[in-house]
Amino acid sequence: MKNKSIVELLQRTTLKKTNKNYQRAVKTRKQRGYQWEDTVVKRFNNTKNWKAFRLGSPSTGLPDVLAVNTKESTIYSIEAKSGTSTSLAVPFDQIERCLQWTRTFDIYRKKQVLLAFKFLSKKRVGLRKYENRELREYFKIWDESLDITDCVCTYDGRFFVRSEGKRKEYKLKEAKMPFKTKQRHGVKD
Numbered sequence: 001m002k003n004k005s006i007v008e009l010l011q012r013t014t015l016k017k018t019n020k021n022y023q024r025a026v027k028t029r030k031q032r033g034y035q036w037e038d039t040v041v042k043r044f045n046n047t048k049n050w051k052a053f054r055l056g057s058p059s060t061g062l063p064d065v066l067a068v069n070t071k072e073s074t075i076y077s078i079e080a081k082s083g084t085s086t087s088l089a090v091p092f093d094q095i096e097r098c099l100q101w102t103r104t105f106d107i108y109r110k111k112q113v114l115l116a117f118k119f120l121s122k123k124r125v126g127l128r129k130y131e132n133r134e135l136r137e138y139f140k141i142w143d144e145s146l147d148i149t150d151c152v153c154t155y156d157g158r159f160f161v162r163s164e165g166k167r168k169e170y171k172l173k174e175a176k177m178p179f180k181t182k183q184r185h186g187v188k189d
Helices: 002-045 092-104
Strands: 051-054 065-069 074-083 087-090 110-119 122-126 129-132 136-141 151-154 159-163 166-169
Touching (some): 002 074, 002 110, 074 087, 087 092, 087 110, 092 110
Antiparallel strands (some): 065 074, 151 159
16 A cells, blocks of 8 residues: 555656656747747848838747838748757648738738748757757748648758658748848758
8 A cells, every 4th residue: 555655656756747847848949939030030120121020929820920121022921940859840820821921911022931940059869968060040932832731841951841641852942031141051952
């Protein structure tokens, strides 16, 4: 009887620690995401003729960032992803809502959805274990001829979409940003 209570106590303690670790990890991921969005906004706002806004949390159904240049009649709806892994995913619904926003603004001649990826200089290799690597950024232009689907960008800049239940590589164009970036132009052919 005593052994059973000790086992139950140990299981509850382990569960609490696991839950706290999970909550800490979620908070860290959210902070990284917010920082990347904030960086993108600041870069646009420090560039002549551009204004950018962070639109809020994912639950609001808005893109992460909206950037406009009225002089060049350009609007970007931006979904920003940042992390320490070797690939960063964008769910289909986030692309869909970015497309809806860019289509809403008829007044702009150039309307594009950008997927902004930042691979941090630390690569996660285990629980709280990292190794150093080069920081890389990619600003991909979503191709509206593609079916809206979940997609992934890899550390080397390769881009994959889910097509007919299979992962398929697709070459998205890199956006020429109006500010200085750590942008890489993907794998060489």
